[in-house]
Amino acid sequence: MDDQQADTAGQFTLQMQKLLLQHSIAAWPRRGRTLLEINCGRGDFLPLLWECGFDMTATESDPDLRAEADRMADRAEVLAAADDHLPFDDGEFDWVVLHLVSHGTQNALNAMAEALRVASAGVALTFWNAASLPYMLHRVTNRKNPWHGPVFCWWQVWRALRSLAAGSISGASVLAGPQGTWNAQCVLSRCNRVLPWLPMGAWGIIRIDLNKSRPVTPLPLRLGRRRMRRPEPVMECGHKSQTKAVNTER
Template identity: 40%
Template structure:
């Protein structure tokens, strides 16, 4: 479970070349996943906000953010990072002190693999979210995880409680939110020794693939039907076609030559 010590170790790791690269790719992954969500004036609750690294990212995306964590130390660290850009609440992640649908969105980033009861935590996220939930987790179905097992080293600073992958996570989501629409992508295809900006692996690890095989997995769940948005150009073409059709005789539009005028 996250505490001040594991968060400190994680922040130390983020200062390494591998950690800095991984964090930048996770940031790009989250940006892509939420790109279809309206953000201006929309509220988001970041459950397990820790010291506020991901919370700050979400704020930059345009959400009105609230950080939530079980640790007063971590809340204080996040408050120091965010200042007045975020609200904060302290409590248990499997018993959120909020009304149903109180937030537009909820994020669970690098949390579910560390909690004892991920189903209860996810159920609470769906309860308080009116529009959607975004989940980020280390992926057990990845080359990174396989090489970590061979080296007998933990996959990431801190200790995993359980292994998670797209299939186990999607089964959990379907049980809790059967009508939700799931979109998933993963990033960081290689082992951590390849997490560098340059060369072949630098390009390969930056690929955000729909295949759930990267070291970090992002899953976006829409709990509300999304209205399709028509691009402006298509709308203009449709309007032009309608105007032109209205100027033509009916018979001509059906492929029959119009009768000559008397």
């Protein structure tokens, strides 16, 4: 594959990824809501997320990638942070988008736990899917060339996310066809469209919407009427000494 073909395939791949991300977070309220993007890389998704209407913050540990993402500094704050140790308080953001990029199951679990810690409403995890047909074909026919990034098994991510938090889980994937079809000019490119609930695509998103905490009942409403003190009358006839003198004269 020459440089022009690789560039065309890369643009098509990114376009499909953006389409899937937009589809996956479409149900999230956004006006006045905060969103944290973890492992934002060069900031390829920052314009999309900002245009969706979120108040954006992003983190990236690689200084070179972070420097490229800083082109969005007027729209999003880009900070240096590792995905397993975020400098934010619990529940500081409404939504979190976490791109899984760390090798190893334990590293992925640590990143998921941190994302869930700082999110108050929901988390979306993006990752390259090891259980997809394109990756399996790559392993068989094109092992010498590197894959696009670290891969994770869809069902392992699903089970791990379910074990870490209580909430409703949904998922979708994209790029289900062989890599040769990752081109808008290919007649088979339509097989790479968004597949809701199906884990067959090479790039997937699993979203969890966290259950809202139960509202706290105000204390006066939880107390019985008999436990409420009745208001006492206020004496308005002056100082206590004057009142005592009046009673003595009588």
